[in-house]
Amino acid sequence: MTATLAAPHVRPLIMPESADAADAADFVQMVRVRNEVYRELNGYDDESRTPAEMLPLLQSGPYELTLPWIALLEEQIVGRGILNLPLEDGSRVADVTIELLPRVWGHGVGSALYAVLERAAREHGRTVLQTWAYHPTRAPIAPGDAAPWLDSPTGFGRVPQDHSARFAHAHGFALEQVERTSALELTADADARIQALLMPAQRAAAGYRIVRWMPPTPPELIDGYAWLKSRMVTDAPAAGLELDEQVWDAARVADHERPVLAAGRTMLITAAEHIESGELVAFNELVIGRDLTAATFQEDTLVRADHRGHRLGMLLKCAGLLAWRRLAPDSPRVITYNAEENRPMLQINEAIGFAPIAYLGAWKKTLIR
Numbered sequence: 281m282t283a284t285l286a287a288p289h290v291r292p293l294i295m296p297e298s299a300d301a302a303d304a305a306d307f308v309q310m311v312r313v314r315n316e317v318y319r320e321l322n323g324y325d326d327e328s329r330t331p332a333e334m335l336p337l338l339q340s341g342p343y344e345l346t347l348p349w350i351a352l353l354e355e356q357i358v359g360r361g362i363l364n365l366p367l368e369d370g371s372r373v374a375d376v377t378i379e380l381l382p383r384v385w386g387h388g389v390g391s392a393l394y395a396v397l398e399r400a401a402r403e404h405g406r407t408v409l410q411t412w413a414y415h416p417t418r419a420p421i422a423p424g425d426a427a428p429w430l431d432s433p434t435g436f437g438r439v440p441q442d443h444s445a446r447f448a449h450a451h452g453f454a455l456e457q458v459e460r461t462s463a464l465e466l467t468a469d470a471d472a473r474i475q476a477l478l479m480p481a482q483r484a485a486a487g488y489r490i491v492r493w494m495p496p497t498p499p500e501l502i503d504g505y506a507w508l509k510s511r512m513v514t515d516a517p518a519a520g521l522e523l524d525e526q527v528w529d530a531a532r533v534a535d536h537e538r539p540v541l542a543a544g545r546t547m548l549i550t551a552a553e554h555i556e557s558g559e560l561v562a563f564n565e566l567v568i569g570r571d572l573t574a575a576t577f578q579e580d581t582l583v584r585a586d587h588r589g590h591r592l593g594m595l596l597k598c599a600g601l602l603a604w605r606r607l608a609p610d611s612p613r614v615i616t617y618n619a620e621e622n623r624p625m626l627q628i629n630e631a632i633g634f635a636p637i638a639y640l641g642a643w644k645k646t647l648i649r
Contacts, residue, residue, distance in 0.1 A: 286354055288389040290396050293348040293360070295338065299331035307331060309357045310350050317359070317379045321414050322638060326463075326575035326615055333569050336539035343367055343526075343535060345404075349396055351380065351389045358384045361393035363400050368524035374406035378447075385443055394451050402647065408522045409645045412459070413448060415439040416638045430641075432458040434519045437620030439641045453643035457519035457619055460626065462634035464601075464614045466576075470633050471605060477631060478598040484591035488552045490599050491560070495537040495547050502530045504560030505551070509536065512580055517619040521642055544570045548607060550600035552583075552592045561587040564596040572608045578616035581625065593628050601632070 296304035311331045318327035329337075340346045344366055351359040359380035366373055378393050401409055429438040430445055437458030439445060448455070464470060497505050506528035513523045526532075540547050545567055552562040565579040583592045601614070616634060618625050 288358075288387065288392045289352045290349050290361070290392050291352070293350045295348070296335070299335050304331070306350060306357065307335070310348075310360050313357050313381060314360060314379060317381055318414075320382050321416050323416070324637075326613070329569065333543040333545065336542035338362070339539070341535050341538070343532060347400055349393065351393050353384055353387065353389060359389055359393065361397050363397050365401075365404055365406065366524050368526060371524045372406055372408045373522050373524060374401035374404070374409050376401070376409050376411040378411070382443075390447055391451070398647070407647045407649065409453070409647065410456075410521055411448070411453065411643050413444040413641050413643060414638060415442055415444055415641055430455055432456075432519070432620060434458070434517075434619075434621045436623075437639065439639050445641065448641070448643045451645070453645045455641050456521050456644045457517075457621075457642040459617050459619055459640040459642060460636050461638040461640060462616050462618070462626075462629055463575075463637045464616075464629075464632060464634045466601075466605065466611060466613055471602070473633055474598045474601050477594060478602065481591040481595040481598060485552065485595045487555055488561070488587075488590065488592065488595070489555055490595070491551045491553050492600075492603060493549055493551075495540055495549075497533055497537065497549070499530075501551070501560065502533050504553075505549070505563065506530065506533050508551075508560060508563050508582055508584065509533065509580070511584065512582055515582060515585060517622045519619070519621070519642065521644060540567065546572070546608065548600060548604055550596050550603065552587075552596055554587065562592040562596055564600045566600055566604050566614070568608055568611055573610040573612070576604065576608060576611045576614045578614050593625060594631070597628060597632060 293310060294303055294306055296307050299308065308331045311329060311334050315328040319325055338346055338348055344364055347363040349361045350357050362377040364375040376397050378390055380389055428441040430441050431438045432455060434457055439458055493501060510526050510528040513526050547565060547567040550564045551560045554561045562583040564581040566576055567579055568574060568576045581593065616629065618629065
């Protein structure tokens with residue numbers, strides 16, 4: 281006889297002042313569950329975060345409102361739901377995150393969380409819901425694979441029609457884009473390959489110089505960095521997703537760096553300065569948590585459109601990685617994310633040695649008022 285589980289319960293997550301505050305028990309347990317979700321889905325522990333690292337990432341700021349909930353079964357936290365609301369003027373968008381322990385799939389927990397998130401999005405006047413779901417696969421996805429795949433409407437990439445895809449479809453979402461998660465193992469062979477790639481990139485970028493810094497961004501670099509960050513939304517491939525154009529200034533840069541500094545994380549920004557004009561025209565970010573033996577994450581990389589064709593992407597990635605090896609020599613690998621249609625950036629990553637380890641589906645739903 282199969283036991284019947286109690287109905288799931290969803291409640292707002294109390295955000296404590298600190299990870300060791302008296303009211304932090306639910307928050308700490310939520311982080312443990314979140315880490316277990318990623319571990320079970322991906323088969324590795326690189327996505328794990330400590331409660332102290334997670335807390336600043338879930339705190340609302342002047343540019344985004346973050347609303348978190350937890351889902352419980354039999355009084356145990358088994359998942360979380362997060363609604364991120366960009367605060368740009370006139371924004372219609374809400375970013376939805378639902379993460380559940382795989383062992384509770386099929387018990388109505390995800391649907392209960394989704395109902396709460398959609399209702400909150402409507403209450404805040406949002407009509408476009410977007411979510412990014414992991415679709416783990418350990419091998420490259422090829423057209424001849426004997427498995428049911430869902431092709432990206434961009435023509436680049438596909439994801440398996442797995443539980444995440446079925447859940448998204450069941451709740452009215454459509455696939456808009458596929459992102460590749462890639463990893464680079466940081467070995468002596470990788471160092472030699474990166475060094476060899478750096479030299480021709482330096483020759484091709486003779487009119488540029490490399491500038492590096494760690495947060496907080498120095499005042500003389502803030503305007504240039506802010507302008508480049510603002511172009512991430514407009515210049516990076518977005519397929520059919522709706523992304524609000526963002527205005528960046530010194531205050532927004534400080535807010536971007538706030539969770540990095542508050543969590544004690546280490547970030548290195550490597551940028552290219554156009555020597556003739558003195559302008560920053562490209563940048564790359566690498567970041568790691570307090571544990572310098574954990575995985576590194578390569579975050580935003582952008583080359584301004586009017587300065588492409590000088591191998592600046594290769595220059596910055598290689599120069600940044602070599603500098604990073606001195607900064608965090610015991611970090612075993614670097615993980616990064618790219619849209620499958622962003623072939624120029626993927627070609628750079630592949631030449632450096634990044635290999636695919638998972639895929640993310642970007643899903644969108646437009647609400648009917």
